[in-house]
Amino acid sequence: MTTTLYTSDHEWLAIDGDVATVGITDYAQSQLGDVVFVELPKVGRALKKAEAAAVVESVKAASDVYAPVTGEVLEVNDALTAEPALVNSDAQSKAWFFKIRIADKGELGGLMDEAAYKAHTA
């Protein structure tokens, strides 16, 4: 059973036990425009909450993707490197960026549920 939470920086986290799969929201991709390049963190990297973890670039500009929680990178989605446009076509499923082992579940308390995120972007 997974729960999906959101950050105010427009990342989503699908939480399954102590592992979070992280991506950017459909709202974020619509604001960025056509994604042409994605840079992912190295597997094994220890990320601190709010640290720049990945980069997503559209034709126009580069944006950081922040680590929504502290933890170790377990896996990255290499499909994005080969096909950055997946971020536009399927932001909240196939275009996940990385999986992270959640070091402190207490950090999840500050995140939004879907209803709160919808209100945040309204």
Added chain:
Amino acid sequence: MLARDDQDSLKRTPLHGLHLSLGGKMVPFAGYDMPVQYPAGVLKEHLQTRSSAGLFDVSHMGQLALRPKSGRVEDAARALERLVPQDIVAIAPGRQRYAQFTNENGGILDDLMVANFGDHLFLVVNAACKDADEAHLRANLAGDCIIDSLEDRALVALQGPKAESVLAKLCAEAPSMKFMDAGPHKVAGFDCFVSRSGYTGEDGFEISVPAADAERLAKTLLENPDVMPIGLGARDSLRLEAGLCLYGHDIDTESTPVEAALEWSVQKSRRSGGARAGGFPGAEKILAHFDNGASRRRVGLLAQGRAPVREGALLFATSAGGEPIGKVTSGGFGPSLNAPVAMGYVPTASSALGTQIFAEVRGQRLALTVAAMPFVKNTYKR
């Protein structure tokens, strides 16, 4: 986000309402509320312009008429030559030329287009510089010319391989025009100034139209299924692939036309030994750069990887250590090339085609190769 007051203080072009109705995503640009893209998005808009035709609103740019007090256009041309290193006298009636206003240090105050309309000169200047340009013209040319700021005109660009066939339906003379031909023509019955030129590397036209008729003209052009509206985002990626300078980024008051690799735009008549050599601001420095070379040069840069290298990235001679040798002045992703493209300044010694240099991006040195521009072959109808 902008405060409400700032949004309200942004100027609007005569096509502002049309942009909103077309779903344009509006952003502040040079004091104007302008569409950065439409719902199709930057990538599709870029490729549309390369494969069919795109319509751009460039009404934020300044349009000026220089009317000679003597009634002889060559007097206006001679007067304007005091401010630019170009041969303006040689621009034949019905022709247009690219020029730069220079300053006393040989730097570039703005770049512009100058057309000879037979009895006066027609100038198109950058939006961000237009007030300063007009003041500059008034301060220096008021004795010889009446300087008319044509505030009541809009400007649109129709660019791409189908621009000619699209415009031919509305302007019978369009197909017979060659690259850089310019003059008054009726388009869809409106009193326009048409030039065969643009900022995309594609064949195309720039059309000055009375503000009151602008929306009707734009809608008529957009009725053609070959035409899509194109925002500033694709305008930037198109001009970057075409190797064209963006004022304030690739050229500015710190760069001479020689450093900027714009020698082609300075005719022999204004260079050392020419019939009207010098006589423009900064001539001493600019002519010295022509005669002895400059120490740095604007070059095209292609990345070896997929990561775009953007404006401001520092350039290095080696993959680690050392001081920066230059800076990227424009960079991004070229949709037609399907690869990152950039331009920047490097020491002349590192400016030869094929030279490998490095750009620092997020703490890493990425390999770049000095490459010929345009990156995408231009298709001007000469």
